[in-house]
Amino acid sequence: MSGGGVVGDGGVAGGEADREPEPSDSLRTFGAVMQALREHAGYSRSEFAALVNFSRHTVESVELGRRMPDVALVERSDEALGNTGALRKGSKYLSRGRGDVGLAAWFRQWARLERVAVSLCTYECRLVPGLLQSEGYARALFENRIPLLTDEQLEAQVVARLDRQRMLLERPTVPFHFIVEEAVFRRRLGGHDVRRGQLEHVLELTAPRNVTLQIVPTEAEFHACMDGPVRLLETPESRRLAYSEGQENGRLISDPKEVRLLCQRYDTLRSQALTPQDSRSLLERLRGER
Secondary structure (H helix, E strand, O other), X not given: OOOOOEEOOOEEOOOHHHOOOOOOHHHHHHHHXXXXXXHHHOOOHHHHHHHHOOOHHXXXXXXXXXXXXXXXXXXXXXXXXXXXXXXXXXXXXXXXOOOOOOEOHHHHHHHHHHHHOOEEEEEEOOOOOHHHOOHHHHHHHHHOOOOOOOHHHHHHHHHHHHHHOHHHHHOOOOOEEEEEEHHXXXXXXXXXXXXXXXXXXXXXXXXXXXXEEEEEOOOOOOOOOOOOOEEXXXXXXXXEEEEEEEOOEEEEEOOHHHHHHHHHHHHHHHHHOOOHHHHHHHHHHHHOOO
């Protein structure tokens, strides 16, 4: 099975058949207008990125039409570039085009289901779930990819992963639940600053009422999901589905018996993990460590 984009949350796969297509016309037009306004104001990309408190990579990706701009980026950019309202008004007409751009072939069906699910549950023991990854953390993941990615491939993967996170903001009434191993947050992938930024990012994304995080402490004596990571969702038709991912592959699980078993394991692990409040307290303590 070929792939050419984000393999769920765990990595990427290579393949000619799934290369990143061209950006949508609306994203490309918005980015060109933003770049023209920035250059007219006399800012370099690095200067402008610092001004609006976003990374240079993010500004570049938006200007090149590769990424849907965050609401905060649109607001800050409009203010910094004359407060004309052009960017605010233009952002209302943006379209992503194909919703599965940048995703691996075997992950696309699950990604489409995610976007319409009425609930989504994720257990992860290897790395921070993709929906909760900071830009720095995602970039560190792809920089460590074997075989090495080109700069263009790396940037496309980061953009695709961060764009998928918009679900958390765009669907405020959908429950998102995450269970993550404590060891995942202790790993210093990318160094101290990346780790601290990741912890802050998780604390921010899990603050809304519809997003819940529970951490499985390292000293836990009981554990219902020792067979590995799993994702569960419920469709608008009240159907439950699961997704399991390994190295260079992923599997959508629809068999009711198998899905029921995975749901039982996940529900049991919820009772074995720290409470959401205690999980946030642990993240805040980890954030303060060197």
